[in-house]
Amino acid sequence: MFSELKPHLVELRKRLAIAAGSLIVMFFAMFYFHEPILNWMVEPLNTALIEVGKKSVHAADGMITTSQVGGAFFVALKVSFFAAILGALPIILSQIWLFIAPGLYAHEKKMIIPFIVGGTVMFLAGVLFAYYIVTPFGFDFLITFGSFKFTPLINIEDYVGFFTKIMFGFGLAFELPVFAYFLALLGLINDKQMLAFFKYAIVIIFIVAALLTPPDVLTQLLMAGPLIILYALSILIVKMVNPAPKEDEEEDDDEEDLDEDNAIEKKSE
Numbered sequence: 001m002f003s004e005l006k007p008h009l010v011e012l013r014k015r016l017a018i019a020a021g022s023l024i025v026m027f028f029a030m031f032y033f034h035e036p037i038l039n040w041m042v043e044p045l046n047t048a049l050i051e052v053g054k055k056s057v058h059a060a061d062g063m064i065t066t067s068q069v070g071g072a073f074f075v076a077l078k079v080s081f082f083a084a085i086l087g088a089l090p091i092i093l094s095q096i097w098l099f100i101a102p103g104l105y106a107h108e109k110k111m112i113i114p115f116i117v118g119g120t121v122m123f124l125a126g127v128l129f130a131y132y133i134v135t136p137f138g139f140d141f142l143i144t145f146g147s148f149k150f151t152p153l154i155n156i157e158d159y160v161g162f163f164t165k166i167m168f169g170f171g172l173a174f175e176l177p178v179f180a181y182f183l184a185l186l187g188l189i190n191d192k193q194m195l196a197f198f199k200y201a202i203v204i205i206f207i208v209a210a211l212l213t214p215p216d217v218l219t220q221l222l223m224a225g226p227l228i229i230l231y232a233l234s235i236l237i238v239k240m241v242n243p244a245p246k247e248d249e250e251e252d253d254d255e256e257d258l259d260e261d262n263a264i265e266k267k268s269e
Contacts, residue, residue, distance in 0.1 A: 126172070195235060
């Protein structure tokens with residue numbers, strides 16, 4: 001059994017090594033630009049603090065702080081790693097595809113470019129949606145709430161971790177149509193199966209939204225809403241790629257299978 005798995009393990013190690021190598025290279029490249037990247041990441045928070053400052057005299061003292069020795073350095077590392085994942089994403093996706101490619105048909109192997117481009121574009125679309133739509137509402141609500149009593153002193157380490165969690169959550173969520181397309185292309189799912197799973201998907205979507213967003217209803221809905229739309233879009237995509245066979249066709253196939261079985265039995269007799 002191990003001898004059969006060994007070639008796959010060797011291939012997996014090779015793909016992981018290439019993906020990790022690209023991530024390391026991108027990390028050092030992004031570390032050089034960590035300051036402008038951090039400024040981009042902090043902009044929604046600064047905007048929220050300014051808005052709070054207009055509403056409360058206490059909030060005028062609101063600021064971004066660090067509570068650790070060397071906190072700025074560790075923040076730079078986190079920011080660089082976040083940017084490195086985005087930069088290395090096409091290579092990571094290509095390694096995923098190349099790992100599963102040996103089990104695909106020749107015409108399916110040619111879909112590597114659409115998989116890489118589609119996966120990268122949709123992930124970035126999720127990140128941009130979270131940045132420009134979700135975070136402004138979420139941060140404004142969370143920071144404004146109670147600001148008439150308390151001065152907001154935001155820890156930069158906590159903020160960067162919170163920010164990247166939301167960005168990656170939305171990025172992965174927006175990959176749903178891409179993965180649905182390729183699973184349908186491989187014949188693993190059809191539209192009927194996705195429709196049957198829809199009611200369970202809604203529950204899962206709201207659970208994921210509650211885990212990945214701030215603890216307020218507005219931002220949770222801002223994540224759950226697009227996810228439900230993306231799931232519905234995925235059903236349409238799967239229907240075009242691998243539609244479920246009609247009941248009449250299924251019955252005909254069953255009858256054909258029975259006829260073939262009977263014919264085989266008669267020949268054996």
